[in-house]
Amino acid sequence: MLRDTWLVFCRVMLPVLRNPVAIVFGLAQPLLYLGLFGPLLGDTGWQWFVPGLLVQMALFGTAYAGFSLLPEVRTGVMERLRVTPVSRVALLVGRVGKDVVLLVVQGLLIMLAAMLFGFRASPGEILLGLGLVALLGVAIGSASYAIALKVKLEYVFASVLSSTIVPLMLLSGVLLPMSNGPKWLYWLSRVNPLAHVVDAERSIFNTGSVLLGLAAVSVLVLAGVFYGVRTFHRESA
């Protein structure tokens, strides 16, 4: 099973490594936020903004992962893989692994770039911060592949994504503090597990408790992986 997962991981990672330009393109959006939005928050804003940006990267980076599965479902690739003795779980986890590794690399690069602007972080904080983001990536990536496998059509998948990701992001307080808004909006954001993950990520690089965020991300990982594994077991691709 570990061997299977490793093989599936290598199979999807290899084209990325052969053409690493894609990683750079993945950095374009967070870099734009860093350069064109970050300065609006003033010199003291970086400690607050960069952790949120990392969570946003995890959200956008892995939610779209399912798109890479659709051509493989439409051609016979998934079917071919499903007839091999490879574990069904490995077919999912190997792919999610690729997305999470890419996410961690990109997150690290963004943090290093942010340091040029004035963001401060110790190696330990960086490690913890990336760890939390990676867990979120596992949860969202698994769910993304499962949903892609279910809906099978690009345009349906795209509308599922845009109708879930944007509200999740807006209600997470990534861009502006939710406590600035009216009470009802604040309480709405408290229902969004992502908001707690953002809070925890900020606590890592400042002060405060990460417990609630860690609990939220654990629930998300369990739910996402459970849903993903179940779908990969059931769905005839």
Next chain:
Amino acid sequence: MIKARGLARRFTTKSGPVDAVRGVDIDVAEGELVGFLGPNGAGKSTTLRMLTTLLQPTAGEAIIAGHDLLTDPAGVRRNIGYVGQKNGAGLDQRVGDELDFQARFYGLSKHDARRKVADLLERFELQGMEKRAVITLSGGQQRRLDIAMGMLHDPRLLFLDEPSTALDPQSRRNLWDHIRQLKADGTTVFLTTHYLDEADFLSDRLLVIDHGSIVGEGSPDELKNSVSGDLVVLGTPQAAIVATKFPDAVVDGDKVSFRIPNGDRALPGLLRDLGDLGVELHSVQVHRPTLDDVFLTMTGRSLREEADAA
């Protein structure tokens, strides 16, 4: 190699249940090349997907390559090769990488995989293409790559789903040669097709499926012999006179056609008799029944019409 009993699949759709396959029995002996023939939508692919663990049967049971389909699907997967209807190699992958990973998925060591991949590249005329991206291959090359991917673990049983669909005639012929070679090397092959010439050329034995049930079985020749006789077409100015001698004769201008058993042997005597009657003959043709005639006899529909309609 395959022993299936009462294998059935019912799909639940919005307009009610659909019985795609209604309980088929399939027996395939070791070393056989069996063709599974039927029009589009007859249940061929559904049956194949059940036999290869891709789809759970709603009823029935099967032993595939020595393993129980229902209780040991992993055992079945280890021992069969499957080449689906659509191309199985990732378009963003390199030919060599896909073969290598496929071998490793079947548990081969790095070293064994490399040796096996080199062997199959040569066998399927893909040498020198290891570094090519799959997307740059021609249709025939992709198809050969698919079959190579199905053979990396030397399965004793290989399933092919519509192997030659969308190939040009030359690639098709080339593919057939490769499939026959597999059989010559001792692999049991089970293939689906809706092409009569393919079924005729490749198969030792045919199963004919229509509307989810098997309606006929036998070697291509046996099935053709089951159609009552060969078609004889005579060109003669006295077509009407000839027609009176054969109850089912059809006259079309100066041509008359009718069916007689064993036409090739019956013809000399027949021509002598007609000569004694003073019938003048311009041309003589004898047609062995085609599998299309077989299909027509068994199902009342022509496979060719189905193919044209599709």
